Amino acid sequence: MDFKPVRAEDKETINKYLQHVSSRSCDMSFAAIYLWKGFYHVEYVECEGMIVFRSNEEKTSFSFPLGAGDPKKAIDKLMEDCREKGIPLVFHGISREMEQYLEENYPGKFEVEFDRDIADYVYETQALIELKGRKYHGKKNHINKFNKTYDWSYEAITSENTQECLDMLKVWKSQNCAPEDLEKHAEICVSEASLKEREFLGLKGGLIRVDGKVVAFAVGEKIHPDTFCVHIEKAFADVQGAYSVINQQFLVHEAQDCKYVNREDDVGDPGLRKAKLSYHPAFLEEKGFAVYKES
Structure with a gap:
């Protein structure tokens, strides 16, 4: 799969997919992706009517496929690509709804863990x-x-x-x-x-x-x-x-x-966590990681 860096001129292309995403996560906007692209080494690919972002910070991980297409087709292609490259398939920024989708379509195949520090x-x-x-x-x-x-x-x-x-x-x-x-x-x-x-x-x-x-x-x-x-x-x-x-x-x-x-989020900082909790959140928007378990 031919991933390419996120550039300013990609705004329209990326927003074409993000407009179909209904999420309250701070990560799901072109601005957030563009601003942090250097730190997280973000790239993207269009696949099966969806868009997938790849982060190469420390270890390679992928966003859940986003857009109006069929996530399963894109996930299957990602599995094949990761297998060919000899790297594990890891999704970042997984929501509870995405966790449910993975379990329904790949029962028992993904190990999902939510990280309080990035909620x-x-x-x-x-x-x-x-x-x-x-x-x-x-x-x-x-x-x-x-x-x-x-x-x-x-x-x-x-x-x-x-x-x-x-x-x-x-x-x-x-x-x-x-x-x-x-x-x-x-x-x-x-x-x-x-x-x-x-x-x-x-x-x-x-x-x-x-x-x-x-x-x-x-x-x-x-x-x-x-x-x-x-x-x-x-x-x-x-x-x-x-x-x-x-x-x-x-x-x-x-x-x-x-x-x-x-x-x-509070990035796990105790002082920041105390400050954010002191404003009494209505809820936490949970985010986690999903790792594909090769059989």
Whole structure:
């Protein structure tokens, strides 16, 4: 099978298949695939009316076939191709529905394991906007204190203020990135690209100013008819409440028409997990791996 790298000019081709995917996963958009293609070494192939992505990060793995075609035909071809190349067939980003499909069509042939570290946190949008009730009392206090302490404003990210966000990100990087933290550096590269290529990727952006200076920004997109996804969120930690305010205000201005907001995974980081749980997710969008067991 002739896999090829994901390029900007492939946007229309890839979206032709992704439009048939009904998923709240943060990974199921051209923007997410394009932004992370360098880190995960993503390639794709069109096969049996479907599209399959291949990731060559550490070990080779594949996306479940996506599109309007017959997944089984594409899976059978993948099995044959992997057999010829002497590599195991491993699917990444498997949902519960995909697990069920594999079991129905290949009973007992796939070993599926879900990874808590890569599960997306999905929240009710209005809950994060309104922050009602005792469970959000601390969050509401952070915002109230921010309102009293700072002269601040919100604005959409445009071509006129993008450079200010990039400048803010450069300072954020100097404060938060250790030289040996390759994943954090990859995240910064993705953040930069999301700002520079925001319009091409169809992303929305918002920022917070304090005394005229950008102290926080967020970038995201609608990934499902009822779900908005926040791909990037950055704020200066020394501006108390900035994270809470950009979290709320970005949704107020960009996601009011969506029932849910996906705030992505916690990558197994204990601090990040605690922070994401403190916002009380409606549910986790589970993702896992499926390994074909050769008989």
